Amino acid sequence: MYDFDVEKPTSIADAVKALGREEAQPLSGGQTLIPTLKARLAMPSVLVSLKGIAEMRGVCLDDDGRVCIGGGTVHATVAKEVATHYPALAGLAARIGDPAVRNRGTIGGSVANNDPSACYPSAVLASGATVVTNAREIAADDFFQGMFATALDEGEIVTEVKFPVPEKAHYEKFIQPASRFPLVAVFVAKFADGVRVAVTGASEDGVFRWTEAETALSANFSAEAVSGLSVDGSSMISDLHGSGDYRAHLVGVMTKRAVAALA
């Protein structure tokens, strides 16, 4: 890696200030950024570590019953502390990477990075969560804007994610055998006013809502309701590990299985 300075602010305000420096880059759990730096694919002049900001860590319930998770909270903490409030979300966190990843990687980092194969974006989108930053609150539907692209401005930090808790939800993941990221994973959340289905790993445009399945499931929450539906393989990722058509097929299978698990 190239040389860089490190700043370790202890408040969000100080972090925002530090990120005002030229070519500054926020560092949360570092699960993507550190390998990128080691491969010399990024050259920030200063890394602003968010690890020391206590107000960005931890899990709580707000007055609306939403599960609020600090942006700096590691996956292992979510797996443990969210288990009773939102088991599907906790289960997702519990199966990201391996124990080392889960004890370093953070929800804020994952959401801000918006890797097309990351787990968290599907939960954020399917839950209709709100992404809170140092500057504003952004609805999940507005937040994810394509592969590695989000609504975040330069220097804006994800400080918290607020998840409405669905009646029931399930995350069904089919892993890519080398990276163990999702090849295709589907998060299905059933709310009183409808069903939301978010798909990760599959699309060239990153995480997306499968609205056709949502409509079908909102009318009839059963595996049969989605068994005839399909997504278009031509807009799916095609690589060493599977064609677009294969991924499109898996979107259907994973959705069906997620619903079946909740039936």
Next chain:
Amino acid sequence: MPKDGGIGASSKRREDIRFLTGEGNYTDDINLNGQAYVFFLRSDIAHGVLNSVDTSAAEAMPGVVKIFTGADFEAVGSIPCGWQVTDKHGEVMQEPRHPVLAHGKVRHVGEPIAAVVAESLSEAHDAAEAIVVDITDLPAVIDMKEAVKEGAPKLHDDLTSNLCYDWGFVEENKGAVDKAFEEAAHVTTLELVNNRLVANPMEPRVAVGDYARGTGDHTLYTTSQNPHVIRLLMGAFVLGIPEHKLRVVAPDVGGGFGTKIFHYQEEAFCTFAAKACNRPVKWTSSRSEAFMSDAHGRDHVTKIQMALDKDNNFTALRTDTYANMGAYLSTFAPSVPTWLHGTLMAGNYKTPLIYVNVKAVFTNTVPVDAYRGAGRPEATYQLERLVDKCAHELGVDPIALRRQNFITEFPYATPVAVEYDTGDYVATMDKLEEISDIAGFAARRKESEAKGKLRGFGVNCYIEACGIAPSNLVGQLGARAGLYESATVRVNATGGLVVMTGSHSHGQGHETAFPQVIAEMIGIPEDMIEIVHGDTANTPMGMGTYGSRSLAVGGSAMVRATEKIIAKAKKIASHLLEASEGDIELKDGAFSVAGTDKSVAWGDVTLAAYVPHNYPLEDIEPGLEETAFYDPSNFTYPSGAYACEVELDPETGQVTIERFSAADDFGNIVNPMIVTGQVHGGLAQGIGQALMENCTYDSDGQLLSASYMDYAMPRASDVPFYTVDHSCQTPCTHNPLGVKGCGEAGAIGSPPAVVNAVLDAMRSGGKDVGHIDMPVTPARVWAAMNS
């Protein structure tokens, strides 16, 4: 009742104490005073003309000691190839020059172009980025069949084509084989790919060069399976350093799997640069570098055919293989698809006529060489897939077809030049049917089907040849080295022993198993025996460890040396006991006079050898140290039968291995626990090849599977709890221990069983695709199921 020591005991691996507590001494742990670091600037283009390498800006960068390019190595030898194959026309193979640093052209992604030696690795890396390389791209040649077509771009301008050799074996049999096919009642044909693999030992390669100006002595510390071979190849052929001025040390090595046999440019560079810079020079491979610079394995494309008579007896076999050599010839690359592959094509069967053709091809890819099994997995895979295909085409039971064609009488001379000394293929198949619970399969299939899954059962047999030998024969076959092994047994005055072996342990457990043999021979505790290996300065010239040879060849050398020790000790004992030498017996660590109660302890005899006050000095020398070199008269031929049971999810194509059973015949066994562990490791690698691992290039020669994000290594959760049995034992007839080899069996014997099982599962789901190539990934299975 299991033994608690000696041959046959599951003695715990003493080396694991240091490995598991972080006390190992690996090459990267070696840091010398004044050490500088090297970073290699590697080509990111697969094929091109190297117009210029401008290092002027880089040389001014902070911390730079010296920058080297191909021009600095013009007076230095080519990285040598250790095996010369003669083709079917009697011509020797085409052998390109292999420079330490690229010169004139680059021929694969990852080829080193320049090397920066600097005060720190980071500074070396920074300076390397300031080197300006001007390359004119040439079309890359990746596909082997394209590479040998008329007009294909040539990798090496001084060669006539990209064809290294066109080997026919046994060429004189070709006419008879073709005739048998014309007369066959049935012919089964199969085309398949043996997928390219990256070995990925846990420890990446490391080299530290050192030069003592005061004495002119060179030292190379390196991650090698065979330090003496590196000393000879690098000293004699590359750098021109006589062996007495060059020491090569391979300390603890964290896994080799073949890829650390070979002599690599980085070793020669560090040795050369240490003198040129007059300070130690260290290189530690990153994992990314390992993917594009460690020799790869396998990569064969094959068409194989079996001829059968009306009674389903195999009458002839022929096979055509394209074998990828990569851009240059790695140390033993030419031998892998020929003598380690063609000679195994008889397998366990009495097929009377066999013809093997192999075309070895240069492509713009990393060199390919031996990887766990080396040629034998490729032979076993094509043969055992073919036999299964025969059975299904004929509508007969795959096990019955195998049994019908088994070789049952030994010794057996195959039509492919080797003679199997012992084996009992019926016994291992019987054992396999028992331990795999084949009788319970139908019920297990029903259970799977109740869950919406398909279940398949696949078997295969294997034969392998290890302890490659004898030297005079392999010399005729093109080996540019002998294949003996050595041992010096030094007995200390107080009775303890040190064995200096030419074998090298990089995970095999020699430090535990070798003492078991000597403990058994002398009747003393194993902890009185220490194994020294890996340093040319204190071990006799040996050929190192690969090809499952260490116990069969290195262990035999140790036995021979120990026999000399015992013979001399008996002479000393006969003097001390005032008895005739012929009456002296050695048992439980004491020498006694037969038929009397007179005895003298081992330690008293060894003390007498070094404090020879009461000693027959007129007849024998003091001291107790003997060396033996052992050159085997034949290979050893382990064999076995494996069964795999898979569950297949027809909706996703996901295959999971539910059961895997291995019945092996390794001859006599020294440490059953270590043997079981070796089989487990081999199976994991074989299953990895069958289901997951795939080294892939695009058509421009870019390595697509260049990291663990895309190259799928098997993990613990991908493999089942194995059922491993090695109770079938037909001892090797020609080495003193009656041992065979167990290191590669698992990797050789498992891929066909896995694929046979997957195809069986697919058939049970109503889909008979005939063949599916490895790795059998979910995407491939799904595509095949929906084809």
